[in-house]
Amino acid sequence: MAPTLLPLRSATSRWVFAMLAMGAAALAGAQQAATPVAGERGVNEWLMRMQEASRLRSYVGTFVVSSSTGSMSSARIWHAGDAGQQIERVEVLTGAPRSTFRRNDEVVTFLPEHRVVRTERREALGLFPNLLKSSDTSIPEFYGARRVGAERVAGFDADVVQLIPRDALRFGYRVWSEKRSGLVVKLQTLDAEGVVLEQAAFSELQLDAPLRADKLAQMMAPPHGWRVERSDVVKTSPAAEGWALRTAVAGFKPLSCYKRSAAAGAPAGSIHWIFSDGLASVSLFVEPFDRARHGQEGMLAAGATQTLTRRMDEWWLTVVGEVPPQTLKAFAQSLERRK
Template sequence: MALLTFALGGSVVHAQSAAAVAPASAGSAGASQSGVTQQSIGYWLDRLHQASRNRAYVGTFVFSNGTEIASSKIWHVCDGRQQFERIEALTGAPRITMRRNDEVAIFLPAQKLVHKDRREALRQFPDLLRAPNRRIEAFYTARVVGTERVAGLEATVVDFVAGDGLRFGYRIWSEQRTGLMLKMQTRNPQGRVLEQVAFTELLLDAPVRMEQLARQFEQTSGYRVVHPVQRPSTAQEQGWRLRSEVPGFQAMGLHLRQDTQAAPMAQWIFSDGLASVSLFIETFNPQRHTREAVLAEGATHSVSRRVAEHWVTAMGEVPPETLLLHIQALERMR
């Protein structure tokens, strides 16, 4: 989770076919028994996306990645135009994340700080999945594998199987009545679970009051409010391009961030509709940038390399080979 907060972070490797994802647990009913028909991944993504945008609920969810386990409580409401959300960390340092549409405010009570940013800097359960795009079916397929109960609710279990080795697969538990995502696993091509997030308690159609969350969003009295210094830009304006596209990943935008007194850092974001990659580009500093490295935390990997007179860190919930391909394709135009 710590690696995601900021983005909110070799040789060419040929794509390999993803191994079949392990079947649902022995206690699950088969897809044919549940009466759920196989649908395209576009259908499932649209259903999950709409459910997270048009539902009031209160629940507790747990995130784990093998080294970290964290739980949070969420209050969510939408009136069709505006969404409000409050997420309170139940483990670790006190932290409350408030969201109003794409505006995010992170309250740190111990430091009396509020960090305000845009939605693109965070990914929160159960809205981890992005809206579907037309290209996604070329790189993922959906397969219903059974039904299971999660947080006391019946869910359809769907595998999103990656078509190559450049992205991970996902297993999704979708609540049968509303479509809301109750649980998600990120899996490598061998089917090993890298990360998991799941509701342990959930009250659907809860009486969440939008005006109360709206007041909480604005209640910053006694806190120091910090806004990141950032501005939108383009790769061309910054003098960068990719010699070749990494299969499936499209550029989503670039902006400059300056959170310290150091020179601005460019963040260039790519996505295949499910997974995303960020290229953080800054001027090379031999005192700080001493070692090229590949790091991993759950499903999140990062790769750091020197490119021309710059230091590039590629980060995302993808295999490290995918990050290397992005860095190797990066070319300085001036």
Template sequence: MNIRTQKDAGTVWSLMGRGAVAAAALWLGLFGAPGVGLAQAGAGTGGGLVAGAASSGSAEGLPTADRSVLQWVERMHAAPCQRAYTGTFVVLSASGAMSTSRIWHACDERNRLERVESLNGTSRTVFRRNDEVRTFSPESRTVRTDRRDTGTTFPRVAVVSGTAISQHYAATRLGQDRVAGYLADVVWFKPQDALRFGYRLWSERDTGLVIKLQTVTADGKVLENAAFSELDLRATVQPEQISRLMDTTAGFKEVSAPATRTSAEAEGWVLRQPVPGFVPVSCHQRSMAAADGAGQVLQCLYSDGLASVSLFLEPFDATRHPAQPQATSMGATHLLAQRLNADTWVTAVGEVPLQTLKVFATQFQRVR
């Protein structure tokens, strides 16, 4: 990847808002190496994976072994508002890159709030209040405000309307394990095709919160490990405290990337053939700052309920965009950038195999 494309990729990474994960999506990590038995699956987890008998304890009253894919996802989606919590979250990619963050999370009747502070690399603090995201950068004394429909910097499962997760993943409970002092159900989400990765997750027994996750290729390679190294599910975190800190911008220069909600069709774009399992979630026309060099960028997000793909379309600029397609990865997230037609440059990003991004890029076309 050349220097110009690196700059463009940096703009896209910032739009994706990924500081620690783990979860684009729908930031959910799971495990799905085909044919892996329980004993094999337990190897290398850092704890003893115990195959326990089916037990109750779900909100639905079902034994854990009998939960369907959708029931597991729904339980994990509701988990973050079961209790306030704080914790230290560590993401380790196969390349050896590591990201560590401190998280404070709380909910009230109307809002889901979190504060995420980076503990290594560039100093920054990210606040989220529902779909509003505010990033404080102490070094530049700037605060950036965005609105995002999905994505977060800690493991959270989102509910995506119109998806059919059970058609594209099979869920198997592998047993129990302990993470950060908490007992968790270990669940294997196995993909049913080559368009998505497998996932393995650790769901805390009482709340359903995802406290550890892995993203794995079809041949069993772990692309990313993410887990709480320390977690307090009895923390006294008040939503109003997080909200007040989020709104305290004195001493920071406020910047934003104005975004207008739209649709791919309204902007003259369609997928010639739907990518199996993926449905449109949102689409925004964004005005980027002059320093980003992109001008107007159309961002369209697609999801299968676990994995997600974002497509960024902008006018082709020979001074910034190379002639050949460019591909790179960051942990489990892959990026493909290429010329789409004579006047358009597309960047596809997602926690999916590179081949899936190629399918999206080749199927996207202008109709007017």
């Protein structure tokens, strides 16, 4: 059962909210750590180029997300950015109507069927078209990279790059990077046997579109008569909430931890703890156990996203990530209550 702390994102939004970059510090760090083989780009050099393209280029396009389970979703995206500001508009084309704007970490979602506008602060943790989730420069310890060919995607020539995991705790990726700019135009998540678990790709793309960030920002104002709902999430630390990991999961470093107040509808003590290895992310949702709401323990797979649920005495744990099941189990087994 999905945690009440924060809603699990749909496949579309999970890919969309990677448009933000992590800043010049991340680029500088990656550049220092890059150790390419003679004549080839190293993994950080490839990622740095892709990240810069996703930050600084304006583009309009339609992208489609599909998974091995047969699910498919699509959205239209408008993105404008410079060194100081990233802003995009995303119009979902499948399912219930929804329009989402993001300006740096500010997210505004319009739900026309309910005449509701939701506002919140949210970190960028998706994968498409910006792969990097943090300024972590240890990525080469856990992934290798090699160019495996060239193809055309949405009318653009692209290098095909394989990101190969060095252990069984993470998935691999096949990335199509537009030759001229470096922008990721297609991405596949692969399991250990090379089977495609999930794919995101532009079906149509206009690079260097004449977009103005201020015009997109003006569209973020709530329409007259719509109800505005504001998220009541505050930053905290696992130690302050009484939680810790006995043993770190190799490569995954804590990024942030949040809690939601009881006034916002979450049970007291609920937290959301986020980890990343620089590419993949894992979220730990912990809340008080409620027999009426929480179902059976188990593991669920939906494309590249794996979900583990488990009872821990008087607590209910949900672990979610685009990682193999054994990675989620490692987090669940290491989590402990300290107070």
